[in-house]
Amino acid sequence: MTLDKEKTTIGFIGTGVMGKSMAGHLVKAGYRVKVFNRTKARTDELIRLGAEWKDTVGELAAECGVIITMVGYPQDVEDIYLGEGGIIREAKPGTYLIDMTTSTPSLARRIFAEARAKGLLALDAPVSGGDVGAREARLAIMAGGEEADFKAVLPILNLMGVNIVLQGPAGAGQHTKMCNQIAIASGMIGVCEAMAYAVRAGLNPEVVLKSIAGGAAGSWSLSNLAPRMIAGDFEPGFYVKHMIKDMVIALDSAREMGLMTPGLELAKSLYDKLAAQGANERGTQVLFKLYLEERPLDFRAAR
Structure with a gap:
C-alpha cells in the first residue's frame, strides 16, 4: 500500500532544531502539514511556508492520517502518545504514527502494542545526522515496526533522509x-x-x-x-x-x-x-x- 499525497495530511509535533527542517521538507514537497509545538513561535517559519497550526496534540491527531513526532525526552513521547488527549486516544483508526524521537526501546514497543489495539499503525524511527542532516534531508533513519507499515510511509521518510532501513520489529529502530x-x-x-x-x-x-x-x-x-x-x-x-x-x-x-x-x-x-x-x-x-x-x-x- 502507498499513501496518496493528495489525500494525506501529515501532522508534525516537535519543531525544534531538527524537526523544523524535517517538517519543512514535507511542506515543500506539497503535503498538507499541520504542526504543534510547545513553543508556538518555533512554528512561525513553517506556517509562512503553508503549514497549519493546531492548538493541541489531540486536535492535530484527530485530523491527520500520518503523525510524526520529534520531541525531546522519553517522558515527552509517553505524554503525547499515551496521555489524556494524546495521539493514541484521539487518532482515527488506520493512522500511521512515526516517532522519530530518540527514546527507549521498551516505550516504542508499548506504543506499538497500544496503537495496534486501537487500529493504529506505529513505527519507531529515530534519526541521525544532526541539524545539517535535517536541513539537507540527508538523515539516517532507523525504523522498527511492521514491514507493510514501513513501506507505506517510505515515500514520506525519503523526503527527510537518504539512508532509511527497517531494522526489525517495534523497538529495533531505537x-x-x-x-x-x-x-x-x-x-x-x-x-x-x-x-x-x-x-x-x-x-x-x-x-x-x-x-x-x-x-x-x-x-x-x-x-x-x-x-x-x-x-x-x-x-x-x-x-x-x-x-x-x-x-x-x-x-x-x-x-x-x-x-x-x-x-x-x-x-x-x-x-x-x-x-x-x-x-x-x-x-x-x-x-x-x-x-x-x-x-x-x-x-x-x-x-
Whole structure:
C-alpha cells in the first residue's frame, strides 16, 4: 500500500532544531502539514511556508492520517502518545504514527502494542545526522515496526533522509539508534583529543584536519564537528542535554543485556561535567573546550 499525497495530511509535533527542517521538507514537497509545538513561535517559519497550526496534540491527531513526532525526552513521547488527549486516544483508526524521537526501546514497543489495539499503525524511527542532516534531508533513519507499515510511509521518510532501513520489529529502530550513539559518544572523545593535541603541539588544526579526515581516522564527527570546534562554534546541532539523555538510555539498555560499555561510561562522565558547568544548551562539540581549559568553565556567564 502507498499513501496518496493528495489525500494525506501529515501532522508534525516537535519543531525544534531538527524537526523544523524535517517538517519543512514535507511542506515543500506539497503535503498538507499541520504542526504543534510547545513553543508556538518555533512554528512561525513553517506556517509562512503553508503549514497549519493546531492548538493541541489531540486536535492535530484527530485530523491527520500520518503523525510524526520529534520531541525531546522519553517522558515527552509517553505524554503525547499515551496521555489524556494524546495521539493514541484521539487518532482515527488506520493512522500511521512515526516517532522519530530518540527514546527507549521498551516505550516504542508499548506504543506499538497500544496503537495496534486501537487500529493504529506505529513505527519507531529515530534519526541521525544532526541539524545539517535535517536541513539537507540527508538523515539516517532507523525504523522498527511492521514491514507493510514501513513501506507505506517510505515515500514520506525519503523526503527527510537518504539512508532509511527497517531494522526489525517495534523497538529495533531505537536499539539501532543506541548503537549509533555509543559509536558517536566514544568517537567524539577521539575527535576532541586529536584536535586538542594538534593545538598543544603548535600545529594548524585546520591543516591537520585536511590530512586526517580523509584517512583511516575519518568519521562524520571529524568532518562535520571538528571544523566547528576549531572555529569556536559551539551552537547546537545536537544539544549536550540530549546527548546525555541518549547515553543514559544506552547505558540502561546495555546493563539490562549484561554488556560492558566503558567507553560510553567515560563519555557520559565528561558530558556530565559539561552539564554541571552550564553547557546543556550547547552543541555536543563543546566537549573540545574541556581539553583546552585548565579552570572550570562557566557557560552560564559565556552565553
